[in-house]
Amino acid sequence: MDGMNLKQIVKDELNRSRFEHTERVVDTALILAKRFGADPVKAEQAALLHDICKCWSEEKLKEHIVRGDYPNDLLQYNKELWHAPVGAYVVQKDLGIVDKEVLDAICYHTSGRPHMTLLDKVIFVADYMEPARRFPGVEEVRQLAESDLDRALLKSLDNTLLFLIQKGMTVYPLTLSARNNMVEQVHQS
Numbered sequence: 019m020d021g022m023n024l025k026q027i028v029k030d031e032l033n034r035s036r037f038e039h040t041e042r043v044v045d046t047a048l049i050l051a052k053r054f055g056a057d058p059v060k061a062e063q064a065a066l067l068h069d070i071c072k073c074w075s076e077e078k079l080k081e082h083i084v085r086g087d088y089p090n091d092l093l094q095y096n097k098e099l100w101h102a103p104v105g106a107y108v109v110q111k112d113l114g115i116v117d118k119e120v121l122d123a124i125c126y127h128t129s130g131r132p133h134m135t136l137l138d139k140v141i142f143v144a145d146y147m148e149p150a151r152r153f154p155g156v157e158e159v160r161q162l163a164e165s166d167l168d169r170a171l172l173k174s175l176d177n178t179l180l181f182l183i184q185k186g187m188t189v190y191p192l193t194l195s196a197r198n199n200m201v202e203q204v205h206q207s
């Protein structure tokens with residue numbers, strides 16, 4: 019499947035604003051990939067596909083997760099997390115994407131995980147800081163991403179965790195592990 023076909027498939031799956039977000043994530047991911055030496059073809063593909071299941075209903079995502087091979091605790095946490103691992107499964111099964119790095123970058127783009135690959139980091143940070151994002155603290159992430167992808171990622175994870183805690187929400191543990199691991203990586207560098 020070539021890039022144009024994939025783009026049309028993604029467009030058909032998403033509403034207009036989500037597709038425009040996706041296009042901005044692609045642009046941002048390509049900039050970060052070039053800056054930090056990630057594979058631009060993989061970055062473009064992972065960014066294009068990262069939110070492919072974002073417009074599925076809660077019921078459809080839940081049915082899929084119940085029947086599939088997903089972490090046991092996933093359904094106990096924020097439904098905003100669900101589209102990412104389901105998206106990785108769907109692009110593998112329905113679109114024939116087999117590249118594990120691309121599939122992992124899609125799978126972990128919302129939660130993060132410990133020992134994130136360079137591509138995971140590029141997609142996570144691109145999704146967090148694409149130009150239309152207005153999160154408190156996003157400007158600092160953009161500044162850090164000018165020169166240090168790890169610090170930009172750590173700040174994005176910190177901001178996400180602080181946001182969830184301030185809202186009194188539960189935190190999916192994988193994000194805490196991702197954050198702890200990035201603290202270690204940043205302090206070692």
Ligand SMILES: Nc1ncnc2c1ncn2[C@@H]1O[C@H](COP(=O)(O)OP(=O)(O)O)[C@@H](O)[C@H]1O
Pocket residue numbers: 095096098099127128129145178181182188189190191192193194
């Ligand atoms: N560890 C976590 N536990 C619970 N919710 C989380 C966690 N990490 C991220 N989220 C939530 O997921 C959402 C972000 O998902 P994302 O895929 O980036 O969607 P969007 O592109 O719409 O921002 C936010 O609401 C965020 O608070």
